[in-house]
Amino acid sequence: MQIVQLISLWLIPSIIAFVLLYGTYKRVPTYEAFVEGGKEGIQIAFSLIPYLVGMLVSIAIFRTSGALDYFIQFVKPLVDPFGLPSEVIPLAIIRPISGTASLGIVTDLIATYGPDSFIGRLASTIQGSTETTLYVLTVYFGAVGIRKMGDALKVGLLADAISFILSFFIVLLIFGR
Amino acid sequence: MVNVIWVMMALVGIVFAALNGTIREVNEAVFQSAKEAVTISIGMISVLVFWLGLMKIAEMSGLLSALARLCKPFVRRLFPEVPANHPALGYILSNMIANMFGLGNAATPLGIKAMEELKKLNGDRDTASRSMVTFLAINTSSITLIPATVISIRMTYHSASPGEIIGTTFVASLFSTIAAIMIDRWFYIRRRKKGG
Numbered sequence: 001m002q003i004v005q006l007i008s009l010w011l012i013p014s015i016i017a018f019v020l021l022y023g024t025y026k027r028v029p030t031y032e033a034f035v036e037g038g039k040e041g042i043q044i045a046f047s048l049i050p051y052l053v054g055m056l057v058s059i060a061i062f063r064t065s066g067a068l069d070y071f072i073q074f075v076k077p078l079v080d081p082f083g084l085p086s087e088v089i090p091l092a093i094i095r096p097i098s099g100t101a102s103l104g105i106v107t108d109l110i111a112t113y114g115p116d117s118f119i120g121r122l123a124s125t126i127q128g129s130t131e132t133t134l135y136v137l138t139v140y141f142g143a144v145g146i147r148k149m150g151d152a153l154k155v156g157l158l159a160d161a162i163s164f165i166l167s168f169f170i171v172l173l174i175f176g177r
Numbered sequence: 178m179v180n181v182i183w184v185m186m187a188l189v190g191i192v193f194a195a196l197n198g199t200i201r202e203v204n205e206a207v208f209q210s211a212k213e214a215v216t217i218s219i220g221m222i223s224v225l226v227f228w229l230g231l232m233k234i235a236e237m238s239g240l241l242s243a244l245a246r247l248c249k250p251f252v253r254r255l256f257p258e259v260p261a262n263h264p265a266l267g268y269i270l271s272n273m274i275a276n277m278f279g280l281g282n283a284a285t286p287l288g289i290k291a292m293e294e295l296k297k298l299n300g301d302r303d304t305a306s307r308s309m310v311t312f313l314a315i316n317t318s319s320i321t322l323i324p325a326t327v328i329s330i331r332m333t334y335h336s337a338s339p340g341e342i343i344g345t346t347f348v349a350s351l352f353s354t355i356a357a358i359m360i361d362r363w364f365y366i367r368r369r370k371k372g373g
Contacts, residue, residue, distance in 0.1 A: 004344035026238040037233025041225030052214040060210035061190035098179040115336035128324030128346035133317040143289040150305035151364040156317040163353030
C-alpha cells in the first residue's frame with residue numbers, strides 16, 4: 001500500500017516537470033501561457049464565492065440547530081454495523097445531486113473533524129473521486145435536446161454508490177482509522 | 178433540485194432551532210459560516226491559479242491531445258457503435274483527459290460537442306443511444322488525477338499533508354470508472370434481452 005502514498009507524493013512534481021519540459025521542447029512561450037491560464041483560476045475562485053456562501057450558511061443552520069445530529073442519529077444504526085461513519089452519509093446523499101452543496105459539506109466535515117482525521121480523509125476522497133451525476137446528465141443531455149435518458153441515470157447513480165463504498169475501503173486500507 | 182435542498186436545510190434548521198432552543202447558536206453560525214466561505218474561496222486562488230496555469234502550457238504544447246491519441250485504441254473498444262476516425266471519438270477523449278486533470282470548465286464544452294456528434298450518429302433522435310449512456314457513465318465517475326479544490330480546502334484547514342488524498346482519490350475513481358463501465362454493459366445486455 002506504500003505505492004498509493006508514493007503516488008500522492010510524486011504525482012504533482014512529476015507532472016510539473018513533464019509539462020514544463022514538453023512545453024519547452026514544443027517551443028511554447030511557457031511563462032506567458034502559464035500566466036494566461038492562471039488568470040482563469042482567479043475567475044473560478046471568485047465566481048465560487050456566492051455558491052459557497054449560500055451553501056455553507058444553509059448547512060451551518062442545519063448543523064448548529066441540531067437537525068444534522070438528529071439525522072445522523074437516525075441513520076447511525078443502519079451504517080454502524082459496516083463501520084461506516086454516519087457523519088459522511090449526508091455527503092453521500094448530496095454528492096450526485098449538487099457539486100457546490102457537497103463541497104460545502106466536505107468543507108464543514110473537514111472543519112469539524114480536521115483534514116487528517118478518518119472522516120476528513122474519507123470526505124476528501126469521496127468529493128474528489130466522483131462527478132455530480134445529476135448536473136452532468138442535465139447539462140449534457142439538455143444541451144443537445146435528449147429527452148429520454150434511457151438507463152443513464154440508473155447507471156450513474158449506481159456507479160456513485162459503488163464509488164462511495166470503494167472510497168471507504170481504500171481510505172481504510174491506506175490510512176487506517 | 179438544488180433549490181429544494183438548499184431551502185430545506187435552512188428552513189428545517191430554523192424550525193429545529195426553535196424547538197431545540199439553539200436559535201442563538203444558529204444566529205452566530207450564519208455570519209461565521211458566510212465568512213468562512215469567503216476565506217475558503219480566497220484560499221483556493223493559489224492552487225487554482227497554479228494548476229490552471231500549468232494546464233494551459235499542457236494544452237498549448239499539444240500534450241493533452243497527444244495523451245488523447247495515446248488512449249484512443251482503448252476508448253474505441255468502449256464505443257463499438259462509433260466508427261473509427263469519427264470526430265465523436267476525438268471529443269470524447271479530449272473530454273476525458275480534461276476531466277482527469279481537473280479542468281471542469283474545459284471539459285464541459287468538449288463533452289457537449291461529443292454529445293452532438295453522438296446524436297448525429299443516432300439519426301438525430303431525442304432518445305439516448307447506447308454510446309451516450311456509456312459516455313455519461315464514464316464521465317460521471319471520471320478518473321481524477323489531481324483533485325485541486327479538495328487539496329486547497331485541506332490546505333486552508335492546516336492539513337499536515339494536503340496532497341495525501343491524491344492516491345486514494347485516484348484509486349477510488351479508477352475502480353469506480355471500471356465499475357461504471359461494467360454496470361453500463363450489464364444494463365445494455367439487459368436491454369437487448371428485453372428486445373429494446
